[in-house]
């Protein structure tokens with residue numbers, strides 16, 4: 352099985368977690384991985400730069416993914432550090448943003464602010480820093496103030512982040528995984544590995560689907576995540592050495 356080059360455990364390792372679609376388990380898998388890293392003695396932080404689907408609270412908008420990532424990180428992070436850009440409606444973020452801009456209630460998203468938030472978290476020097484995307488790889492962010500079309504993948508590309516691809520195991524995932532992997536690699540990024548997330552444990556030919564993906568993807572399979580009641584309960588599914596995380 353192909354393996355990525357493993358790095359010595361020096362400095363921070365940051366990863367961008369993407370998925371074959373929205374709702375495939377990026378947050379669930381990220382929280383499990385953060386728990387695995389914490390158990391192995393690593394300090395951890397997480398970033399959810401853009402969220403859509405938030406509760407309105409007296410402290411501002413709160414997104415469930417970001418709250419879970421904040422809780423799963425073992426260094427103290429303020430909510431706004433984890434999730435600087437949040438939209439109330441559970442829709443494509445660029446549409447939520449355009450709607451606010453049209454009502455003069457918001458500004459276009461600027462990639463530079465996503466980079467600034469990332470740099471601020473990176474400066475905390477956790478051993479591991481996970482960035483969860485939103486939706487799939489090519490998530491649009493809309494046009495910036497200069498009319499330039501932006502995508503969340505542009506951020507990962509500029510930061511040269513290795514990518515973890517979460518594959519929600521259900522019919523159709525092979526095509527989605529292959530297209531996503533092709534796009535990531537054509538964007539010049541390395542896929543550190545992929546995760547088989549058992550969204551539908553009764554999927555016919557589940558094992559054969561995983562084997563097909565192992566055969567067709569060049570990146571290594573990092574973990575098989577069973578359907579479980581909590582990310583914490585599946586944290587032992589990872590072999591952290593595969594991500595170059597060695598204590």
Ligand SMILES: Nc1ncnc2c1ncn2[C@@H]1O[C@H](COP(=O)(O)OP(=O)(O)OP(=O)(O)O)[C@@H](O)[C@H]1O
Nearest residue numbers: 370373374375376377378379485486576577578579
């Ligand atoms: N292995 C699993 N076992 C049990 N529940 C899971 C598992 N993976 C995901 N889920 C559940 O499926 C739903 C979607 O997962 P999750 O929120 O992690 O998806 P996502 O890819 O992060 O979605 P989004 O694009 O909104 O960020 C959640 O309710 C989550 O708890």
Ligand SMILES: C[C@H](N)[C@H](N)CCCCCC(=O)O
Nearest residue numbers: 373403404441442443485486
């Ligand atoms: C609201 C949802 N759970 C996600 N946070 C946003 C998913 C956006 C998908 C956009 C698209 O690619 O069509």
Ligand SMILES: [Mg+2]
Nearest residue numbers: 377378416483
């Ligand atoms: Mg999520």
